[in-house]
Structure formats: structure tokens, C-alpha cells
Amino acid sequence: MKWAVLVGAAVVMSGCSPDSDSDLQRLALPKGSTDRTDDIWELWLGAWIAVLVVFLVVFGLIIYSAIRYRRRHDDEIPPQIRYNLPIEALYTFAPVVIVAVFFFHTVTSQNRVLERVDEPDHTIEVVGSKWQWAFNYMDEEAADNEAVFDIGTPQQPAELWLPVDESVRFELKSPDVVHSFWIPEFYFKLDVVPGKINSFDLSPTREGTFTGRCAELCGVYHSRMIFKVNVVSRADYDKHIAELKADGQIGAPVGSKEADNIAGVKGKDKTGRVDEVQSGAGDYKDGAGD
Incomplete structure (x- = not known):
């Protein structure tokens, strides 16, 4: 079942592209416009695939449990258990693994996006x-x-x-x-x-x-x-x-x-004296220079 879910998610996402004219195929992102687009797009696409896989697995387990353990015609209550160690271990470690994978790919994409150009135009x-x-x-x-x-x-x-x-x-x-x-x-x-x-x-x-x-x-x-x-x-x-x-x-x-x-922070004026800056320099004058 796990592999079927992964294959299904890959098929669904295969038609997506940052250059598409469709908002749906861009997965709600605007149309990419720089040479750094692909790095962010791959991270975004991977996040959607992960979310889709988690959704399908969790939703599938909910439906399975509702059908498998529903009350029968004899009105017999299913066995009640206080805890299930394997399931609790899964609920603990699976989110940690997911977050670790997201962190790794986020840092990798960030490093590529922030790469410097030797001599920018x-x-x-x-x-x-x-x-x-x-x-x-x-x-x-x-x-x-x-x-x-x-x-x-x-x-x-x-x-x-x-x-x-x-x-x-x-x-x-x-x-x-x-x-x-x-x-x-x-x-x-x-x-x-x-x-x-x-x-x-x-x-x-x-x-x-x-x-x-x-x-x-x-x-x-x-x-x-x-x-x-x-x-x-x-x-x-x-x-x-x-x-x-x-x-x-x-x-x-x-x-x-x-x-x-x-x-509001002390700085140096043109003569090198330390002086108090009284206000911010944001008073723009309708496009006029200084």
C-alpha cells in the first residue's frame, strides 16, 4: 500500500510546473521569473508530495478503522486496549523523521538560492x-x-x-x-x-x-x-x-x-564626531533628490 500511495502522489504531481499558466499546476505559486526558481519549486513540490502522502495514509487508516472495527449485528463491543507500543512509537518517530527530512531539503535549497555570483552584471x-x-x-x-x-x-x-x-x-x-x-x-x-x-x-x-x-x-x-x-x-x-x-x-x-x-543610535558625522541621530531618514519628498 505504501508504494501505491507514493506512486499515486508522483503521478498526480507530475503535471505540475512553475512555468505553467494554470494556478493549479503551479500549486498556488506565482509564475517563476528568475534563475533561482527551480530550487524553491523543488522544495515546494516536495512539501506537497509529503503532505499528500501523509493525508492519504492517515485518511486511509481512519476509513479502515471505521469499517474494520465497526459495531457488528450481534452488538458485540470490539476488544478495548489501553495502549499499543508499536503505534505509539510510530506516532513519535514518524513526525521526527518528516521534520528532519524537511529541514535537510530546506537548508539545501537555501544554500543554492543564496549562492553568490562572482561578478554580477x-x-x-x-x-x-x-x-x-x-x-x-x-x-x-x-x-x-x-x-x-x-x-x-x-x-x-x-x-x-x-x-x-x-x-x-x-x-x-x-x-x-x-x-x-x-x-x-x-x-x-x-x-x-x-x-x-x-x-x-x-x-x-x-x-x-x-x-x-x-x-x-x-x-x-x-x-x-x-x-x-x-x-x-x-x-x-x-x-x-x-x-x-x-x-x-x-x-x-x-x-x-x-x-x-x-x-536613535549614536553614529559618526562627516567630521568623525560621535553624535546622536535624532530621527529616521524616511521623509521622502515626492521623488525629489536631496
């Missing part, structure tokens, strides 16, 4: 602050070797532009509270922690417009911390960078310049 500094995002294109230098930036407001969300099939390193910063950088179609999210730079690499593999979100409850306007992600051709990407330069979005926007300081 692009580096983008992501600054999450109360309550909007800023994106600094660190390798798209303009005058005085200053980066180009995209910025928004809670009323007009920021836009992130990425060239398709080119590797990108994201460096995450926050000047105030913990945020979480999440693009569902990328199958990845990572916390943006004050005083710490988290980073990850990936390559977008599908053109399109996606919606990014903050996945950490960060304050009163948390729900407005959304942004658009435009994965485009290299020509369209270069055109957008040129437009940012022409609009004067060069250097670091308000919030990004102070992202290395934490609100």
Missing part, C-alpha cells in the same frame, strides 16, 4: 524606510561617480527596473525599522535590517511587470510599501537609466544617504 542598493523604497543603481554612474536612483512615495510607489537575463546583486539597507524585500514572482524575500547589509544575487528570466511588497509589519503605512518591478530588455533598461539621469535623479535620495545610520 549589476549592483542595486535597496533602501527601505518609513514608508517607501528607494533603488540606487550603483553601477550606472553619472557625473562625479554618483549613482542613479529611482524613488517613490506612499502615494506614488517607486519602480525598480531590471534587464532580463542579466545577474543582479541586491544590497538591502534600512535607516529606521525592519522591513522585508519581497517580489512573489522571484520566489524570494529577505529582511532589511537597520545596521546590517543583507544581500542576494539572481537573474530575472522573464520580461514583465510585477508587484513588490514589504513582508514585515513595519508601521502604520506598511500596507503602502509596495513597488513595481519592470523586467525589460537591455535597450529599455538603458533608456530608463538615461531618463533618470536627464531628470537629475543622481546621487543618493533622502533616506538613502543616511541609511548607514540608525534612528
Whole structure:
């Protein structure tokens, strides 16, 4: 019976794919869009197979017990037992084995997803602050070797532009509270922690417009911390960078310049003096630079 259940589960899941147009065949995940999709998909698919096997076994035992030990026409009560050592051992060790297997595959997938690219094509500094995002294109230098930036407001969300099939390193910063950088179609999210730079690499593999979100409850306007992600051709990407330069979005926007300081924590000013940072740097000015 065990092998029949496993074969049945494999057959049911064999038609599933992260590239399918069907939500059912993607098992409720969005359509994958990066080179790290397969690692997360395999973990997700394995979890569904495990859940299906456990469900079929448990449900099968319930039905079997209800039929096998139902009250007969002679009204005789089945033998009553106080405990069953083999069954109790199974109930103890089976969950431990299941959790251990899940842990192993989770760590394996995590390590593959977090693998670094030796020389990424692009580096983008992501600054999450109360309550909007800023994106600094660190390798798209303009005058005085200053980066180009995209910025928004809670009323007009920021836009992130990425060239398709080119590797990108994201460096995450926050000047105030913990945020979480999440693009569902990328199958990845990572916390943006004050005083710490988290980073990850990936390559977008599908053109399109996606919606990014903050996945950490960060304050009163948390729900407005959304942004658009435009994965485009290299020509369209270069055109957008040129437009940012022409609009004067060069250097670091308000919030990004102070992202290395934490609100309420002593830091060093430009002269090297230790001073008290009085407030967070999240007061964005309708897309204007500093």
C-alpha cells in the first residue's frame, strides 16, 4: 500500500510546473521569473508530495478503522486496549523523521538560492524606510561617480527596473525599522535590517511587470510599501537609466544617504564626531533628490 500511495502522489504531481499558466499546476505559486526558481519549486513540490502522502495514509487508516472495527449485528463491543507500543512509537518517530527530512531539503535549497555570483552584471542598493523604497543603481554612474536612483512615495510607489537575463546583486539597507524585500514572482524575500547589509544575487528570466511588497509589519503605512518591478530588455533598461539621469535623479535620495545610520543610535558625522541621530531618514519628498 505504501508504494501505491507514493506512486499515486508522483503521478498526480507530475503535471505540475512553475512555468505553467494554470494556478493549479503551479500549486498556488506565482509564475517563476528568475534563475533561482527551480530550487524553491523543488522544495515546494516536495512539501506537497509529503503532505499528500501523509493525508492519504492517515485518511486511509481512519476509513479502515471505521469499517474494520465497526459495531457488528450481534452488538458485540470490539476488544478495548489501553495502549499499543508499536503505534505509539510510530506516532513519535514518524513526525521526527518528516521534520528532519524537511529541514535537510530546506537548508539545501537555501544554500543554492543564496549562492553568490562572482561578478554580477549589476549592483542595486535597496533602501527601505518609513514608508517607501528607494533603488540606487550603483553601477550606472553619472557625473562625479554618483549613482542613479529611482524613488517613490506612499502615494506614488517607486519602480525598480531590471534587464532580463542579466545577474543582479541586491544590497538591502534600512535607516529606521525592519522591513522585508519581497517580489512573489522571484520566489524570494529577505529582511532589511537597520545596521546590517543583507544581500542576494539572481537573474530575472522573464520580461514583465510585477508587484513588490514589504513582508514585515513595519508601521502604520506598511500596507503602502509596495513597488513595481519592470523586467525589460537591455535597450529599455538603458533608456530608463538615461531618463533618470536627464531628470537629475543622481546621487543618493533622502533616506538613502543616511541609511548607514540608525534612528536613535549614536553614529559618526562627516567630521568623525560621535553624535546622536535624532530621527529616521524616511521623509521622502515626492521623488525629489536631496
